Amino acid sequence: MLRQGAFMTTRLDTRRPRWALFAVAAVAAIALLGPVQPAAAQTIGYAQAIDILADSCGEDILKHCKGVNLGGGRVEGCLMDSPKVSQACKVDLVRVQQLLAARAAAQAAVGEICNRDAQQFCKMTKPGKGHILNCLLKAAPSVSANCNAAIDAAGYR
Numbered sequence: 001m002l003r004q005g006a007f008m009t010t011r012l013d014t015r016r017p018r019w020a021l022f023a024v025a026a027v028a029a030i031a032l033l034g035p036v037q038p039a040a041a042q043t044i045g046y047a048q049a050i051d052i053l054a055d056s057c058g059e060d061i062l063k064h065c066k067g068v069n070l071g072g073g074r075v076e077g078c079l080m081d082s083p084k085v086s087q088a089c090k091v092d093l094v095r096v097q098q099l100l101a102a103r104a105a106a107q108a109a110v111g112e113i114c115n116r117d118a119q120q121f122c123k124m125t126k127p128g129k130g131h132i133l134n135c136l137l138k139a140a141p142s143v144s145a146n147c148n149a150a151i152d153a154a155g156y157r
Helices: 018-033 046-064 074-081 087-113 115-121 131-138 145-153
Strands: none
Touching: 046 074, 046 087, 074 087, 087 115, 087 145, 115 131, 131 145
């Protein structure tokens, strides 16, 4: 059986401007605090979430949430509670929350969904460090449609 999160890797892009870091914190807080939805066909990763929120919320964060401490959902709360924050920012914030939750749910489910395929196509593969995921990716033409869809929704391809 594959372990939950066995495929997950994280990368931080340090070339983003400072205000984008506020967006990262907001997105991270939302992802951790928001309800996890069932895996959906459309998901996004943190880099995409940062891009969306930087475009629609960057100015609002600088204007209305500049002194807000990071963590604990405080930036998100500032954005959602302030009547001066643009409606586009608020809409995108909710949309990003939903898409990140869908990605997290897909990542949590991929091990179980692909377990049978991993047992069939990756018997001799050493677990850990993404080896089983790499095996499944190489065997993609033979792997079940459900497993391939789960890998895509999880953002691993």
